[in-house]
Amino acid sequence: MSSRADKEKAVNVQVLLRCRPFSDEELRSNAPQVVTCNDYQREVAVTQTIAAKQIDRVFTFDKVFGPTARQRDLYDQAIIPIVNEVLEGFNCTIFAYGQTGTGKTYTMEGECRRAKSGPDGQLPSDAGVIPRAVKQIFDTLERQNTEYSVKVTFLELYNEEITDLLAPEEISKVALEERQKKALPLMEDGKGGVLVRGLEEEIVTNCNEIFSLLERGSAKRRTAETLLNKQSSRSHSLFSITIHIKEATPEGEELIKCGKLNLVDLAGSENISRSGAREGRAREAGEINKSLLTLGRVITALVEHLGHVPYRDSKLTRLLRDSLGGRTKTCIIATVSPSVHCLEETLSTLDYAHRAKSIKNRPEVNQKMMKSTLIKDLYGEIDRLKAEVYAAREKVGVYIPKDRYQAEENERKGMADQIEQMTVSLETNQKQISDLQEKYDSELQHSAELRKKLEATEVNNIFLISYDHFMFFML
Numbered sequence: 001m002s003s004r005a006d007k008e009k010a011v012n013v014q015v016l017l018r019c020r021p022f023s024d025e026e027l028r029s030n031a032p033q034v035v036t037c038n039d040y041q042r043e044v045a046v047t048q049t050i051a052a053k054q055i056d057r058v059f060t061f062d063k064v065f066g067p068t069a070r071q072r073d074l075y076d077q078a079i080i081p082i083v084n085e086v087l088e089g090f091n092c093t094i095f096a097y098g099q100t101g102t103g104k105t106y107t108m109e110g111e112c113r114r115a116k117s118g119p120d121g122q123l124p125s126d127a128g129v130i131p132r133a134v135k136q137i138f139d140t141l142e143r144q145n146t147e148y149s150v151k152v153t154f155l156e157l158y159n160e161e162i163t164d165l166l167a168p169e170e171i172s173k174v175a176l177e178e179r180q181k182k183a184l185p186l187m188e189d190g191k192g193g194v195l196v197r198g199l200e201e202e203i204v205t206n207c208n209e210i211f212s213l214l215e216r217g218s219a220k221r222r223t224a225e226t227l228l229n230k231q232s233s234r235s236h237s238l239f240s241i242t243i244h245i246k247e248a249t250p251e252g253e254e255l256i257k258c259g260k261l262n263l264v265d266l267a268g269s270e271n272i273s274r275s276g277a278r279e280g281r282a283r284e285a286g287e288i289n290k291s292l293l294t295l296g297r298v299i300t301a302l303v304e305h306l307g308h309v310p311y312r313d314s315k316l317t318r319l320l321r322d323s324l325g326g327r328t329k330t331c332i333i334a335t336v337s338p339s340v341h342c343l344e345e346t347l348s349t350l351d352y353a354h355r356a357k358s359i360k361n362r363p364e365v366n367q368k369m370m371k372s373t374l375i376k377d378l379y380g381e382i383d384r385l386k387a388e389v390y391a392a393r394e395k396v397g398v399y400i401p402k403d404r405y406q407a408e409e410n411e412r413k414g415m416a417d418q419i420e421q422m423t424v425s426l427e428t429n430q431k432q433i434s435d436l437q438e439k440y441d442s443e444l445q446h447s448a449e450l451r452k453k454l455e456a457t458e459v460n461n462i463f464l465i466s467y468d469h470f471m472f473f474m475l
């Protein structure tokens with residue numbers, strides 16, 4: 001089998017576990033250690049004492065990184081191959097999941113945002129997955145000495161609303177209320193995916209440009225102070241890098257290869273009451289839960305092979321749909337604390353991550369496009385945008401009041417849900433009909449056999465009766 005065919009087989013979501021070192025506060029309070037990592041055996045053991053009995057629970061993951069693992073270890077061992085696949089034309093997603101303060105942002109971004117690259121273009125040792133991936137991408141592209149383009153988007157999902165973290169300053173400076181009005185709509189793209197309407201796509205030509213964008217975007221992320229972590233982030237963020245690379249066929253035709261890397265930093269997964277969020281933040285907390293709750297339901301539906309997977313129930317799962325059970329290669333980095341204070345949440349993270357290991361995706365390399373087709377598509381896009389600008393400037397487009405638009409949107413959404421439900425029930429009914437048909441056919445066959453047997457018995461009986469009569473007369 002060819003290597004490409006090999007790669008297009010179903011593959012499990014890769015799940016890594018990282019346990020951070022004790023924090024200063026945990027050290028000060030002498031918090032006992034309940035998590036032990038065995039990086040070589042890829043095992044994590046959690047020790048609990050229930051009714052004076054010590055109970056150990058052991059979980060195995062694709063890779064385990066204990067408190068002494070450096071940013072570089074995690075990147076070199078687990079992420080380099082993923083970024084190589086993106087450069088080969090695959091779509092890949094890496095996301096960090098775990099309780100607040102366990103190191104999701106440290107793992108994904110690290111400390112290099114401000115430091116940028118050091119002397120000789122080296123990254124600081126605390127640099128996380130995003131800066132290292134950016135560096136690997138540009139280093140490889142420059143080495144390949146070919147034409148390429150790299151563009152990035154950076155969005156935040158907060159209270160089920162999408163905000164563009166790369167939007168120009170004047171938009172981000174307005175009050176929160178105004179900002180919420182600027183929430184970007186998530187729409188079906190007509191090809192089975194979704195797109196965020198109006199999201200800025202920034203073309204970047206080197207690492208430092210991406211670092212500045214990342215820094216600009218991260219500064220905009222809303223954070224809320226909680227008891228567990230003063231810098232605690234209450235929102236999900238999605239940083240995407242799309243790469244187009246020019247290739248030439250032996251016949252001299254120019255082709256464009258495209259790969260995309262999604263880097264997702266999820267909001268803290270902990271229980272809301274425990275994290276100290278109260279009344280004023282109830283909605284905020286509730287909505288974060290809605291997305292994470294739906295993510296959990298999607299994972300359950302995929303793992304248990306349920307007919308209906310509730311992707312549509314939250315924006316997070318709509319955005320990540322292709323990464324969960326789709327054609328994208330996915331890696332989840334679950335983060336935990338070693339301390340007894342986080343025991344309950346640690347067990348919940350480990351259970352959650354362990355379940356996610358059974359999700360199967362069917363990664364497919366993106367179709368290469370002919371350069372001429374791509375240019376034609378881009379011209380089409382420019383014409384469409386020109387028409388939109390013209391309609392907005394001259395007010396010759398279709399204008400409807402906002403509430404009517406909202407009502408129509410809701411109606412459309414409701415109908416889409418109905419169609420989805422009807423499709424599921426249609427499939428169930430079709431299955432029932434085919435089962436019944438099978439049963440009917442087998443009954444029919446059975447009755448034909450019985451009829452044959454009956455006829456044979458009747459012939460026998462006539463023969464026996466005639467024989468009896470004959471014997472009677474003879475006597």
Ligand SMILES: Nc1ncnc2c1ncn2[C@@H]1O[C@H](COP(=O)(O)OP(=O)(O)OP(=O)(O)O)[C@@H](O)[C@H]1O
Pocket residue numbers: 019020021023067098099100101102103104105106107229231232233266267268335
């Ligand atoms: N592996 C690690 N090594 C050293 N320090 C770490 C590690 N993981 C996390 N930290 C430190 O722990 C603190 C909390 O980490 P971080 O902010 O990344 O948590 P988080 O899970 O992203 O929290 P939130 O959900 O609130 O965003 C930070 O000060 C970070 O530098």
